[in-house]
Amino acid sequence: MLKDKLNSQKACKLEDFEIKQKLGQGAFGEVWLAVDKFTGNKVALKQMHKQFIISKGKKEHVTNEKKLLNRAKIQNSRFLLTLYTSFQTINDIYLAMEYCPGGDLREFLEAIGSLEEEEAKLWFAEMIIAVHSLHKLGYIHRDLKPDNFLIDAKGHIKLGDFGLSKQTGTRPTNFGPPVRVNATAAFRVRKKSLVAPLQLRKAYSVVGSPQYMSPEVLKGRESSKGTTPPSKEGGFKLANQQNQGYSEEVDWWSLGCVFFECILGEPPFSGDSVEEVFNSIENWSEVIPETLKLVSDSVTPEFLSLLNGFLSSAKTRIGRDLKFFYCHPFFHDTDWDSPKSFLRLLN
Structure with a gap:
């Protein structure tokens, strides 16, 4: 399964994904359609800008979202969006999540x-x-x-x-x-x-x-x-x-x-x-x-x-x-x- 393959990677980085197109604009950054080069599967890659998060005092919001998604994954909550993995660069935080092709x-x-x-x-x-x-x-x-x-x-x-x-x-x-x-x-x-x-x-x-x-x-x-x-x-x-x-x-x-x-x-x-x-x-x-x-x-x-x-x-x-x-x-x-x-x- 995609989740298992992503979790099997020792450490994900941005270079592991091929960015295809922009899916939307969030409060802290953008959401991209990306392909995991390791599996060939599509993911929704949420990019959040650290400087903006800090300047707005929203670090707790980001931490809270990641914590919630991790807890949902553990509980196997079938109707909550799945988080596959997360990583960060010098400037941004990334969440690789389940891609929903039907839109919202x-x-x-x-x-x-x-x-x-x-x-x-x-x-x-x-x-x-x-x-x-x-x-x-x-x-x-x-x-x-x-x-x-x-x-x-x-x-x-x-x-x-x-x-x-x-x-x-x-x-x-x-x-x-x-x-x-x-x-x-x-x-x-x-x-x-x-x-x-x-x-x-x-x-x-x-x-x-x-x-x-x-x-x-x-x-x-x-x-x-x-x-x-x-x-x-x-x-x-x-x-x-x-x-x-x-x-x-x-x-x-x-x-x-x-x-x-x-x-x-x-x-x-x-x-x-x-x-x-x-x-x-x-x-x-x-x-x-x-x-x-x-x-x-x-x-x-x-x-x-x-x-x-x-x-x-x-x-x-x-x-x-x-x-x-x-x-x-x-x-x-x-x-x-x-x-x-x-x-x-x-x-």
Whole structure:
């Protein structure tokens, strides 16, 4: 396998890869399509510029992303992007990751407009498992949006771009090293989790992409008059240190916004400025019921119920328990043990 061959190399360096083309631009550098000269396989090579990272005080972000990807590899998290290897030069840090030729969900939606519920159902299941897997590792993503869900060669979903992720849980030391869990067994409702329970910590920074940010995240932002515009990293200045903080629930809100956009063609919150979007999200208890009422004739009651569960108060929001999704009417005919390929959609 590609991962095994890459890991068998004693030390990777830039000269081991042939750069083919630029795939995208990230907060700290570029992502390139490259071919590993040792195996002949394609990888996504993420290049991050050290000087820029240091100047922006983002060293912790980079370290955090690499740590998360390494932990995901150990746990064999099938719907999280795979890190094959990492190395550095004098000026840059490189992550050689799984290449997803299907592009990202944002590009896919721009090409087709929206998905039918039946078409989206299995992708939604994979996204839910991806987010749940991330939380099991002790992290929240904090920037879930269509751009960060990639489509692999077989048409499956892969969650990526963990630059804004935050570690919110730690495993008790008496549990020993993480247990390697069989991917299929991990999805079964009746199987007990082999992963140690997490001791949760909260996050406080106002980060993310405006249209997908949850009300809890916005509790720490500045007032309308002094709102700091978003940075290239997607973050906003934290002004209210009295903010109660947030945890996993913010990702489930964002996922609900992504599901809404996939089926209805646009996110549930919009505005002519970032401030208008924020105001809309802060008034979600009035906006969401009205919005769901307007679209109720365009979606099934089952999908409407799912959206209501995601776009709700933090205390009642769905997501923490996978069993809820297994039993939800929207997923009544979904095989959670072996999600089917969406390659037919890519064709």
